[in-house]
Amino acid sequence: MKEEIKKLIKNALKNLNLSQIEFTIEHPTDFSHGDYAVNVAIVGAKEAGKNPQELASDIKAELENNLPETIEKVEIAGPGFLNFFLSKKFFENALKRVVNEENEYGKNTRLKDQKIIFEYTDLNPFKSFHIGHLMPNAIGEALARLAEANGAEVKRANYQGDIGLHVAKAIWGMKQNLSALPKDDDSLTEKVDFLGSSYSFGASQYEKDEEAKNEIVEINKKLFAKSDNELNELYKKGKEWSLQSFEILYRVLGTTFDYYLFESETADIGKKIVEEGLEKGIFEKSEEAIVYKGEKKGLHTRVFLTSEGLPTYEAKDLGLARMKDDKFDYDKSVIITANEQKEYFKVVFAAMEEMMPEIREKTEHITFGLLQLSSGKMSSRLGNVITASSLIADVVKKVKEKMSGRDFDEDFKDLVALAVTVGAIKYSILKQTPGKNIVFDFEKSISFEGDSGPYLQYTHTRALSVLEKAKGLSLVDLNVKQPSDWQVTNLEKILYQMPEVIKDSFEDRGPQKLVKYLIEVSAEFNSFYGNQKIVDENDEHSAYRVVITHAVATIIKNGLYILGIPVPSKM
């Protein structure tokens, strides 16, 4: 529709010999200003040598020569906006479209030849999966699904730091407490807790105790060389436990990765790239380390190979880029990390630009904000973390209390409680612009009311329940015609916008746009629901209201899916 209006205006401008004017089309915030507002007369006033009102009425006259049946009228308002009001016919067709497309509604094929790889979550084995990691997972998954909804072929990659000093710290910690090493048949929770405390002990001793530090550095070298069997054994166990526990959470959160990439694999490739670059003069030797001088591009210097000859994270990231390109010949690679790595990536990209410009060109870095506890900074190094699984358990408990009145059997209740929990947590992350910090407070951040995930889920189940009732009374006819005396509702005035939202939400890398849209649809529906009885045998408008309800359910369901939020059938 937007395109159609654009065309109409361009035609009108052409007839007025003003075709060079640029303009924007948007939805006014207030329905009284119509369904689409165009600023062409304001922007073009100067060029046309007329005041905005005059120009607006000229354009309006031009438009009215040839108005399609989807547009009811055009009005001039405010400082010279042209407001387009869509016709009842348009809304009837739009509703039909939702109902016909069902699960496909909202999607498009704009990116159908695009292959995009998303890298997110990036957990480090041996460290815990804490609530901070929920951010990249929620955002990355939503962006990946948005890309799919725009027609792209998507792969999901998880890049994990399975080698390096942090691992050595954890292994050192494990060694100090071998008697407590969990056995194979111990629970995964015990194993993971053991790793967590080993890591934080190792990390703290590394800073406090010179001797421990030396031992850890030594372990790090041996791990790289795989030269010590005892260490290799501990490493193998620890890594396996970590990955197992992560996998359980991915499943709960709804992410399935296509690639698991490890630093232990990218290290050699990265090192080779840096060595090549050194010969070409792109990297330089400085104090025995190999560095990239970012200063030549207004950035700072970073070390790519240590004086010991070991590749740093920087070098590994170069190796990773090449590796991803080899695995999946992508058109775009999107990396999602914390915003504290913004400057870091600028330097890595600058080096990449010189070493492999074709890859740099198709790589994009998106950041998410820090999740800070109201009680202070959280770090697995200090051990004061809230793990993702403990948060989930706490929220599940709260949800179940809320569900105590429901007459569901226990298994189903568990299922629903988990879905609502994941919905509440993910929503609290997705509702805001990625990149900004979140101050996390359990009571305030996890909400079940109002602007929340459960509100959307609840609205959906409520719509289903209305449809259920309608079905019982045989009042469901999805092909029913719009009643002749039908007054178009506010709800219908937003239902048709979903495809535009899906497009914008991905283009702007902003899942919060889709979130906001779904909230608007839900709020309008709840209002609609409260205003009148939807299903009413004695009301000839009832059948049409049922179709609208069906469309609402479809939109929320599809929208939640794209956000990566589960959709319970009852709650």
Add this chain to the structure above:
RNA sequence: GCUCCCGUAGUUCAAUGGAUAGAACAGGGGACUUCUAAGCCUCUGAUGUAGGUUCGAUUCCUGCCGGGAGCACCA
């Protein structure tokens, strides 16, 4: 010190340079007891500060104030 990000109701968040700055929570008031009250209706309440650009600035530019992050062998 240098670089980057952020300052919006009491609180947590929205707002491609557009019309009267939206929600939610908290607080005040209310309705129905009918399809799920995790709901609905209603009221109160905000752009850190000083300039600039613009027909129009929360949005762009500059200074100041306040908060956060990054800046050499960690990831």
